[in-house]
Amino acid sequence: MGDRAAKTELYEAFAAVGKALASGRRLELVDLLAQGERSVEALAQAAGLGLTTASNHLQVLKQAGLVTTRRQGTKVFYRLAGCDVGALWALLRQVGSAHQAEVERARAAYFGPGDTEQLTREQLQERIAEGGVTLIDVRPGEEYAAGHIPSALSVPLDQLADRLDELPADGAIVAYCRGAYCVLAREAVRALAARGRHAVRLDEGMLEWRLAGLPVAT
Amino acid sequence: MGDRAAKTELYEAFAAVGKALASGRRLELVDLLAQGERSVEALAQAAGLGLTTASNHLQVLKQAGLVTTRRQGTKVFYRLAGCDVGALWALLRQVGSAHQAEVERARAAYFGPGDTEQLTREQLQERIAEGGVTLIDVRPGEEYAAGHIPSALSVPLDQLADRLDELPADGAIVAYCRGAYCVLAREAVRALAARGRHAVRLDEGMLEWRLAGLPVAT
């Protein structure tokens, strides 16, 4: 008991989880999977990876125990192994943004200058309870189908311009997307503003909503 | 806004945190630092690493923003950059142990067969409130000095055999150490049992105590 070789092995086993989180590509995959299960091909396309590359990365994640698979016909669907994996990803992002300057720089470059008006979860819940607010989920339709905020309407960002008539002309519009580091809701708010509609966004997204234990509709 | 190159950079920045967690050696250092700040030399010795190797790993952790340094005379003291880093380490361990078989195997090999009687934090708090319990901190003295559970007595494991007279002959003894994956308390309980004293251990340790927001004495 307590010898060095065994200790090294134990820590190496924990490090296997760290290694799985040590690639930006894999983190993109984890972020996608946090929205719901997907096939390898869908993941590869959504993350902009080659098929074999995506498969390789998914194998690494699976080896580390972060994801599990389910086979349906010829397709293999990957999903996070548990909600604790989503929590780990969220905490990793929080630690990075709190302590690493490079994250803040990259975030600013990704989101672009300025920011859009935002709402906290609590404020959104109040507004929903009061009524009169139109909540739109601007993620791709499959992610909405895998789970969304109750009362939200699915309006994927790329359909937003064509479906303006479904949104109230003068009522309040709130958009949300995957999470704190997703651009979709920001782009939706800007796109709406460019078309003369006022909208605000939820400050975080579906990932944080789930982690907070709030109700999810499917 | 939202272009791929910027997105890749952002995820790569998060991955820098993952990379820092991708080595068993570095995780051992993080685990030590979770107990309190230490000099490079002390860390190298405690982790069984060469001095330059330890310094290298610490630089990687620093670069990732997980630790910060403080200079005092010729010594440089490293410490965790925030309690969220400790939380990240704890969550990484939890995810590993929940989803990765290898962790469980390595844990069993490290801790040895069988287990000692244990107590939860809540039970310990009750027993302390009732009185009549002797709580011993079996970590090295410097870690006790950096913060310990109120009312605990510092009895480093390597002094335990020589200081049996300080412990009640028939009262209840509870030992604790660094955390859920630390052997010290288990070894203390066994050592006491081998000398005819009955003792139990706290199921987790100082790391989890701090993260739970419970009071810490110095």
Next chain:
DNA sequence: ACACTATTCCATGGATTTATGGAGGAATGT
């Protein structure tokens, strides 16, 4: 200035990781 201590920086070979193509495997439909 000098010796001394504690740490970081630098160079190096060996090991690991990465992206990518092509072959191989499993389930499905004809």
Next chain:
DNA sequence: ACATTCCTCCATAAATCCATGGAATAGTGT
């Protein structure tokens, strides 16, 4: 059986990471 689809496994070259020793640097005491 056969072709098709979707995915995994294998091989490979480029890039990165690792431990280690020696040189360089910052601070302390004489």
